[in-house]
Amino acid sequence: MSAPNAQVLPAVMKLLHLRLRIMVNSFRHAKRGSKIGLIILYTMLLGFGVFVFGLSKVLLDFVRSPDMARITGMDFAAVLVSIPALILSALFLGTLLTSFGVLLQALYLSGDMDFLIATPVPIRAVFIAKLLQAVIPNFAILALLGLPILFGLGASSGYGAVYYPLVILVMIALALAAAGLASLLVMLVVRVMSPRRAAEILAFFGALFGFACSQLGNFANLFGRDIHVSGTRLAGILLLAEVRWLPLNWAGQGLVALGQNHWGTGVLLLGGTLGVAVGVFVFALITAEQLYYSGWAGMQIVARKKTSRSSRATQPRTNVLGLGIARLFSKPVLGIVQKDYLTLRRDLRNISQLITPIILGIMYTLSLLRRSSETPFDGGAANVFSESFRVALSYTSVGMSLFVGWMVLSRLAQMGFSHEGRNYWLVKVSPVRTGQLLLAKFVVAYLPAVGLGLLFLLVISSVQGFSIVQFLYSLVIMLLCQAGTAGILLAFGAIGANFTWDDPRKMNAGGMGCLGQIATMLYLPVAFGAFIIPLGLVSVFGFPIAFGYLAGLLFGVGVTLVCAYVPLWLVRKRVERLGEA
């Protein structure tokens, strides 16, 4: 079965060399701009590391100083020694989480495992190489932050020279242990669901997490709470690192002890850490290798198929709503709409792209509703303008539904054709008219945008006390403005359609996508103004408000329907040629 252990290390080196060769080739064959960008990026990262080191030394020196103790009334010396434990714990957990996704990809989705295992290379070497391939990039990123801080701590605390190489050794050992555990976790997850599905779920939650982090400030403002951290609370958190029985704390405490020349305690704790870390790594590696090679993880495929066979009932293809819609559209249009909704819904990576506009919309709507809607104008001859301004201003909250719709349409309309991917040939060889295809893609994008817009409109209008007329007029504005947006974005998306993606998050319409965004940013204020400005003007000139509504409908409908139809009509020839290599 596996070759003697003596062959494992040379085989690992060969595989890592292969990986390095691939990276070098990728760099050599990259465009000049990309090469320069990469060099600048790595230089900046190195500089960043040096900066963090300097900054942490300065800050830690200040925190440790008698002045700080006098100002705060606290002795931070005890707290500072907890920093290594906290940073190493964060490194371990960060490596564990990030390595999971990379290992899932490397072991099950990269497509080269079968090839590597079929060659006369020890399987253990393949696993080790894959583990290292997963851990090295993530470790480098985490170390970029953690290592300078730890070095800075050592420098400011005057730790002995032995402290610095041991920091690096411990970080590597903990990272390897985390990667080993991540590989076991991958085996367990793949046993329960398919690797592709696991990758989709991971991508979904990763996107949500990233989005949540980016909006932390907005969330805090929204709920009106200030983030308030007291020194006592912070010190309490930091002192958790003092707890001796937590294995992750041994490393930090051991490093501090050795730095302070407490050799007995330091060697015991650090030795224990390294022993446990190496033991965990070896155990996890051997176990994961066995689970992979024995096909244990692959048994979920058999189990899953048995479940599928038992749930044979297929949903009826038509229901009441479906029958109604089926009368409006031809079979090809309906088929494409149904297919797109199924494929969009079932790939979580699509959902993660669509959910962010919804969350943003909710946040901004709540923010908007909390503000008052008083006009800035007051008194005398300006009353006429005040009234016209107020009437027009009352509809600006419709803008929120347009904003949410615009974000949704940027994905659904602009990527409408790109969404087909490498499967587009099936539509292209079938007898579907260009008009039918455009209509189908329009409907796929338009309906969800309008549905969401309607939801936001209902909430806003009920909170702000819209009259029936205001609500209906707002509804017309939303429906027609979205139609124009959909037409423009779908047209640009068709011109820039990209069918060669493998991950839906990587589909894009290139430069045409940017132009489409710009075009809609210009279109929306014009379209919205066409509906709203007449309302303001009739008040100025003393006409009844009904005239304003009529004029607004006349101009607004004209602008929006032209923008909904004309771009699609202009690109119809281009759509006929889509997908031709």
Next chain:
Amino acid sequence: MYETLIETRNLIKRYGDKVAVNNVSFEVKGGEVFGFLGPNGAGKTTTIKMIVGLLQPTTGIVKVAGYDVQTQALSAKAASGYVPDTPNLYAKLTGRELLRFVGDLYNLDRGQAARRADELLHMFDLSAAADDTFDSYSHGMQQKTALAAALMHDPKVLILDEPTVGLDPKSARLIKDILRRMADRGSAVMLSTHILEIAERMCDRIGIIYKGELIAVGTMDELRQLGQTAQSSLEDIFLNLTGGAEEAEMAEILK
């Protein structure tokens, strides 16, 4: 006699200075299985893509079931079915959903499409996996699903690019039987393949394309006359015409 269902006349496809298909002309009548052979990069797939409407020819005419693929595209596409060499199909649709979607694309009645889908799934032994998503299928299952999709609307013309790659013997035999039955019913079948034994056994006529040019078309007997010996196998004829004989000799020496 059966009518001509696939016709190409002076078909040319250029990519810049490179001529991928150079003046290819042939016909395939109803009732026959036409094999399209050629080495890698000869222009088989490019020719096939022009026939099914995936590529626009630089010049030349392509007709399917009497309809010009360029000017009467919808009618030509409605009459033909296509199975590519790599069956890229919607990963998140089940086999059943995929076939029903194809039924919609070809404007089939919903009930008829559902019945046809069930028949095809049963015929290709895919019923057990009919409600599993396409991304869970093996390559062979994907290939069979693609063929089932091409047969949903019972086309008069069926065009297949490397149809037996990745199929088990039972499935490969099933496909051969299906193609033969289609031809016997009057449809035209055109398939490209690298496996000369399949072409020799299945095809009524064979066209050999090499470096973008159709260098030989005919029945096995007609091709043997070209090879100037009654005993030549298709492999010998193919290698002689495409210049692969020297490589075959070297391979023999190296054995």
